[in-house]
Amino acid sequence: MSRSDDVLKVHRLAHAGGSVALLEWLAAHLGGWVGVVDAEAEHGQAPEAAVRGAAELNARGVRSALLHDGDRATLLFALDGPRALAAVLDQPHHPGAPALLADAAVPLALVLRAEEALRREERVRRAEVRTREAVLHLLMNGLLSTAHQIAGTLGPALPDPMRMYVVECPTGRRGEVSGVCRELTGGRAWIVRCPVYVRHLIVLAPAVPVPGSAAGDPLAGALVEVAPDCAVGVSGETRLSEAPAAYTQAFHALAVARGRDERHARFGPGPELALAAHEAGAGWAGALLAPLHTYEPRRPQDPGGQELRATADAWLNFASHATRLLKIHRNTLAARLRLIEALLGLDLARLPDQAALSLALRLTPGAGRGSGPDPDPAPGLDEVLRDPRLTDWARGHLNGLTGPDAPPGARDTVRVWLAHDAQLGPAAAAMGVSVPGARKRLTRIEALLERSLLQSPSVRYDLWLAHRAEDLAEDLTR
Structure with missing residues (x-):
């Protein structure tokens, strides 16, 4: 193969395969080790002769060098800065090696710069994505x-x-x-x-x-x-x-x-629960969350009240997927949830406690700015849900389940699902249907309510609170 053929091959490899493909071809073609060595960086895999040669090349400020070490020769060609293209070859080496390496140095330097620019661009892109996520997290x-x-x-x-x-x-x-x-x-x-x-x-x-x-x-x-x-x-x-x-x-x-x-x-019309419950429930919510808002961790590296609040909110909305939002390990999420349960006296495996925490978070200032409970005893959740404004909200919220467009048994399906902590498997068993059958029923109800049930954020908390408010109102009329 002529030198012109080699030059054409070098340029094609640099364009199509990048620096890795070019270096691999040079090593195979010359029958030795070929790589890029940085005189100012550590190299765990580069031959010692190549590292020493690159340092010597950089120190002397020359563009190329040939070093002999017993039965091996090290050929070096400067690229840019402290980097050099190095080849460690057995003697006698390929007669065209110096010319081939000299021809490869220029396209290799160009492709290395292009690859570094792409890596920098990708780092900038990832940084922007993370920053935008951070802004969203702050807003939430x-x-x-x-x-x-x-x-x-x-x-x-x-x-x-x-x-x-x-x-x-x-x-x-x-x-x-x-x-x-x-x-x-x-x-x-x-x-x-x-x-x-x-x-x-x-x-x-x-x-x-x-x-x-x-x-x-x-x-x-x-x-x-x-x-x-x-x-x-x-x-x-x-x-x-x-x-x-x-x-x-x-x-x-x-x-x-x-x-x-x-x-x-x-989003369809309808009163928001937080608006309907704000006046009646603000005191209750502040009292419930006071241990969280005033919590001080024992160690500086442990999450404080603000971070625990954000964890609770993310988990209620996204369940196990909250790890992606919070950028934490699932074991860390589980440990934080156990701490939140201990602080608030809740069992977050149960839907009633999940619904109570969800409502309390919506009724209090975000980011742990709460100041603790009022001096007067705060009402309990049932007392809040007995407020006539909550009763009206609940009836409006549940009307669709018994309206003319509702599928048969929609109200009973939702009640059974809620009674089993919104878990499809136990709910399906209680209804005597398969899990896909239960999912199909709830999917039809999603379209009826114009709300998500099966994917988080789910309306399951509001549905539980609405049923509880309606039951309490009916108890008063008996």
Whole structure:
């Protein structure tokens, strides 16, 4: 093979296979060790002769060198900075080795720079993804000021008021759909890859019509028109401080959107539990969570009250997937939940205690800013649920289960499911049906209620509280 053929081969390998393919071919072609050696870095696998030669090359400031060591020769060609292309070959070595290595040094230096640029770009991309996740996490925990500060460094500014969109994308297409969202909103939306569900994008968009879309069309309609294999759930118009409620609304709307031909849905009307229960339940919630809000860990590295609160909220919304959101190991999550149970006197394996904690978190300030219980004894949960405003909310919340569009036995199905802590297996056994059969019944009820039951965030806590409030109201009339 001629030198020109070798040069052509070198350039083809550098272009198609990168530095690894080029170095492997050189080693095979020359019958020795070939690699890149950095005179200022440690090398555990490079031959000692190559490391010493690179240091000598760098110290003398020359572009190439040939060192002999007994029956071996080390050939070195400077690349950039302290790096060198080195070959350690048995004597007598390939006669064309010096020329081939000299020819390979330039394309190798270029491809190494390109690979480093790609690695830097990927690190920047990952850092931005993590930062956007962090902003979302801050919003969900009520730290608006810090969220605004961090968001301002990346842009755009967080919209307020806003609508939140949960976009379900085909596998591997979140990046493409993110670009579509940016284009449709003129770059004004804050877009986050959901840290829990790998097919979801979370979009915070200004609560105004989409520029350039058809009259009255929301972002969801425009997005599905461009990407028809997506489904989009949309919250109502909210303040940025209501981001947790907006996310839950958008998630429930997504459950409805999947079954619609238009593939998008906005959260349906209906009173919010936190609004209905705020006046009656704020004292109860503060008293329940006081041990959490005032908790001080024994060691600096252990989670404090604020972090435990965030853990409880993430677990209630995402169950075991909370580890993805919190970036912790499942054993760490389990240990934190045990501590929360001990502090609050709850059994979080039981749905009634889960529902109580969920309501208390929604009724108190976020991020552990609570100041503890009032001097007067706080009411219990049942007393809160007996409030007439909660009774009205409960009846409105449950009306759909007995309305004309409800499938037969919908109310009984939900009651049995709730009575078994919203666990499909035990509930199916109690109803005398298979687990797929029970799941099918609950899926039909999801469409009826326009709320997610089987995926978290689930409406199961509100359903349990509504049933309990209704039962307490009926007890009073007997």
